[in-house]
Amino acid sequence: xxxxxxxxxxxxxxxxxxxxxxxxxxxxxxxxxxxxxxxxxxxxxxxxxxxxxxxxxxxxxxxxxxxxxxxxxxxxxxxxxxxxxxxxxxxxxxxxxxxxxxxxxxxxxxxxxxx
Amino acid sequence: xxxxxxxxxxxxxxxxxxxxxxxxxxxxxxxxxxxxxxxxxxxxxxxxxxxxxxxxxxxxxxxxxxxxxxxxxxxxxxxxxxxxxxxxxxxxxxxxxxxxxxxxxxxxxxx
Numbered sequence: 583x584x585x586x587x588x589x590x591x592x593x594x595x596x597x598x599x600x601x602x603x604x605x606x607x608x609x610x611x612x613x614x615x616x617x618x619x620x621x622x623x624x625x626x627x628x629x630x631x632x633x634x635x636x637x638x639x640x641x642x643x644x645x646x647x648x649x650x651x652x653x654x655x656x657x658x659x660x661x662x663x664x665x666x667x668x669x670x671x672x673x674x675x676x677x678x679x680x681x682x683x684x685x686x687x688x689x690x691x692x693x694x695x696x697x
Numbered sequence: 698x699x700x701x702x703x704x705x706x707x708x709x710x711x712x713x714x715x716x717x718x719x720x721x722x723x724x725x726x727x728x729x730x731x732x733x734x735x736x737x738x739x740x741x742x743x744x745x746x747x748x749x750x751x752x753x754x755x756x757x758x759x760x761x762x763x764x765x766x767x768x769x770x771x772x773x774x775x776x777x778x779x780x781x782x783x784x785x786x787x788x789x790x791x792x793x794x795x796x797x798x799x800x801x802x803x804x805x806x807x808x
Contacts (some may be wrong), residue, residue: 586739625786626699627740627799636797672806673739682728682792684753686741 583608586676588688592646595664596696602649603659603691615677616657618648621669625669630669630672633657664695700724701800703789709806715777718803720789721770728752728792731764731774734775735785743787746772779807 585608595601607616618630633641633648641648649658661668671692675685702721710716710766718728722729727748732740743762745752748769761780766772776783790797 618798619799624801625804626801627788627790628699629796629798632795675739677797680749681795682745682752684730684742684745685732685740685797687741689737690739 584676584678584686584687585610586674586688588674588689588691591689591694592694594694594696595668595695596659597666598663600660600662601664601693603661603672603674603693604668605657605659607655607657607666607674609655609676609678611678613679615681616648616650617675617677618646619673619675620655620657620668620670621673621690631659661693666695669695670695681683699800700726701789701791701797701798703787703803706801707804707806709808710779712781712807713778715775716779717776717807718774718787718789718805720772720774720800721778722789722791724791724793726791726793727769729766729772730790730792730797731772732788732790732799733785734788740788743774745797776805779805781807783807788789 616633620628674688677683700723729746731743734740744754751785764774786802788802789800
């Protein structure tokens, strides 16, 4: 069965430092997608970054990068130069099959950025 | 960016009452999803539509939940009768290229 595991319930980081949020996944499919979403206290789910299973390069979007290690089935999110506005819940998710497959989410990691 | 409208944003009801949520993927995308997010957990898919047809409703509690999508645009999700455990955020999402974009959600509290 498909599964996403986020082992860090809560993380702290000092403002302007980098932080890594861990995510491991389990699937038997060869074609899948990996996502990170940010959920502030307001509740909206904000898309951050996407990595396809066949992509050879790690995905980057501004201060966000996805450290994709296929053999280890990990897809960690790296946030560089943390800002106070980065304080939120972060979810890792996996989509199997085609572009419109459902997302399977992990339990989430709460990130708090300290001034 | 998200392009998904939802209403209402908040709803409080008594158990055994009925409630309905509305979603509009503003750009009219073919694939639409409803997810349920219980406090402290990640979202879980309830139902997926492709145009007007249902692709996946395997996790939808069909004895009390129903959903429809008319004309391949707007969608409504209904709960009747509501239970305490239905307290959650109900998120609607649209698929666009490789990604799903979510609306602001409806926070339901069942008392």
